Amino acid sequence: MTTDVTTHTDVTTHTDVLIAGAGPTGLVLAVDLARRGIPHRLVERADRGFPGSRGAGLQPRSLEVFEDLGVLEAMRAAGGPCPPLMLWDGDRQTGEWDIILRAEPTPAVPYGEIMMLPQWRTVEILAARLEELGGRVEFETELTGFEQDADGVTATLTRPDGATEAVRAPYLVGADGGRSAVRRALGVGFASEPVDERAALLADVVVDGLERTHWHVWPDAPGGRFMLRPLEGVETFQLVARHDDSDTRVDPERDGTTEALQRLIEEQTGRSDLKVGEVHWVSAFKPRMAMAERFREGRVFLAGDAAHVHSPAGGQGLNTSIQDGYNLGWKLDAVLRRGAPDTLLDTYATERMKIAADVLGMSTRIHHEDDAGRPRRGAETLQLHVGYPDSDLTRELRHDLPEDALRAGDRAPDAPCEDPATGARVRLFEVFQGPHATVLALGDAEFTVPEWVRVFRPVDVDGHVKDAYRSGYFVIRPDGYVGLATDDAGDVAAYLAALSG
Incomplete structure (x- = not known):
């Protein structure tokens, strides 16, 4: 698939990943790549970050992602809880209503409720974190054309004065919104239908x-x-x-x-x-719903609103987009730096397309339910139950599991425990935090693992690890999902080898 490339200067610059669009999706991906040391460019045609409050609800799963990326404290300082609704009839108050089910944190779920933060502030905090890591957003820089071949993508960037630049990268990510120029240039269909005809x-x-x-x-x-x-x-x-x-x-x-x-x-x-x-x-x-026919075309990926557009009901669109960038970052790292096969990147599309389709159906249903009476958001909107049980990267090798047991493909729960090396109290999320994968060993077997994997044997002083994981050996993917769950420690090396190629 090719597009016309605008005439440009003779000099071609190089990077590993070119990202078009500096909204939350592009910023999450850029922050993840920056902390992994992956060279990238993040370009945005606008002259500043998104200025409005639009996607203001951050679900608990997104808060966990932001903790891993090192921005949660800044967001919690700037944000706040979802306020109760005051219902009015003209100038007369008619009652109060809580649109969410209030939930206290638990050892497994440290953030039980949605947090409210204007989207413009989310964008500011992510951009500041990117700068801390040595990256930046290139504003007033538009992707105006690209062509791809077997080895990469050659793109043209254009600035307001008409100056152009050619950029060569192994991969291009279109995170450039619902009217995505990248998606249109690829010729990828974008099936769309109105959720509500009312403006x-x-x-x-x-x-x-x-x-x-x-x-x-x-x-x-x-x-x-x-x-x-x-x-x-x-x-x-x-x-x-x-x-x-x-x-x-x-x-x-x-x-x-x-x-x-x-x-x-x-x-x-x-x-x-x-x-x-x-x-x-x-x-x-x-309000409308739309989804791209494909999230990957050769060496080009679609993410965020470029791949799926949701009704705002239920606060799902922004949060699903954040997960797109988080899912893709570690896989690009594995292919670019660890020799993993390019086919690993196919799992971005297969994993995220199913999630996007499921969430689109839910947000559309919630939109229509809101018209039927007093709305209330339940646990399904928190995105804590989103997972990848059917992924090619998921291996559940245990048998006779209870109905409520954690399974491979699920989000890896948090739990307070003790670090055996230091005796310090830690949370599993603190152990998982960072660009590495983690082998959570709830047994005595020894492991030799590659440098991008950490082995952790918690001292379960309060029993919370057992409550969440029971027993066995678990490979926790860099994006916080259980990739492998097994009772046989010998399965771990084979699984890690499959991820590395």
């Missing part, structure tokens, strides 16, 4: 006179459901106005001015005491 206005705006303790919802506002949610760490609210009339056309420039939003709030809430201040960002959308 919605989304804005980040200062609103004076409204308490910041709740997510304020007018379910029966005159024009359609209307919501104002206080954003974490800033003075703005996220405004969502859905228009019940499917013929209504929303124009962000016309409908997103201070004056227009003031009128909208008064009409929808019946409150004249709420005063609109500065408008930081405005967008319009109609």
Whole structure:
């Protein structure tokens, strides 16, 4: 598959991975590659990071990913819990409602609830982490063409002044959004259908006179459901106005001015005491679902919204995209640095396409359920049960397991324990953290493992490791999933060899 390559300078620069699109997906992948020492370029056609709050809900599984990447503390400092809903009928409060099931942390699940953080802040924190690791986002740099051959991709980058640059890389990742230029250039189909024909206005705006303790919802506002949610760490609210009339056309420039939003709030809430201040960002959308026919085409990968687009209901789209980048990073490392076969990269597509399809179905169902009454998000939205039981990388070699037993392909649980080498109290997530794989040995067998694998034998002082894992030997993939589960220590070396080629 080829595309036209714009005329460029005679000099061709080289890198290992070229990433188009510096949203959360591209940034997660770039951070993961940077900590692994993989040369890469991250280019973004815009002149700054994403400015809006759009994907504001970070599910517990994403928080675990962010802990591994070294950004969780910054995100927790900037974010906060999902507030309870205050329901309104005009200027009259009609009750409170919790949209999520509250859950305390457990030894196996350290983050039990969704955390709210505006997407622009997530992007800022990831970009800062990338810079700490020696990388950067190349803003105002657009991928305008590429061609691929058996050995790699040659791409053209274009800047606002028309200057171009040729870049040669073994692999290209299109993380450039729902209108992905990479996907279109590949000719990969993108089956799309509306989830809802009703248009919605989304804005980040200062609103004076409204308490910041709740997510304020007018379910029966005159024009359609209307919501104002206080954003974490800033003075703005996220405004969502859905228009019940499917013929209504929303124009962000016309409908997103201070004056227009003031009128909208008064009409929808019946409150004249709420005063609109500065408008930081405005967008319009109609919920839709879409998925690419393939996530890999030769040496080019699609990730995030370039591969799948979700309804915002249930807070799944951003979180699924984060997992795309996290899944792909360690596999690129294995192929580029450890001699693993290129076919390992095929598992990115097979693993993530099934997950994307399942999540698309769930988010669409939740969207329609929200119209039926008071919505509540259950455990299925937390992404803790997402796994790869049918992957070519999954080996469950134990027998007669209880129904509720952890299995290969599942997310590897956390557990407090003791490090036998130091006697220090640690969590398994601290042991897993980093670019390596881990052999969790709950037996006495000795291992010789390659340098990218760590062997850990926990001292299970409180019994939490046994509660989560029972017994046996487990290979924990670098992305925190159980690749191998066995009672025979001899299976470990063969499994690791398969990952390395």
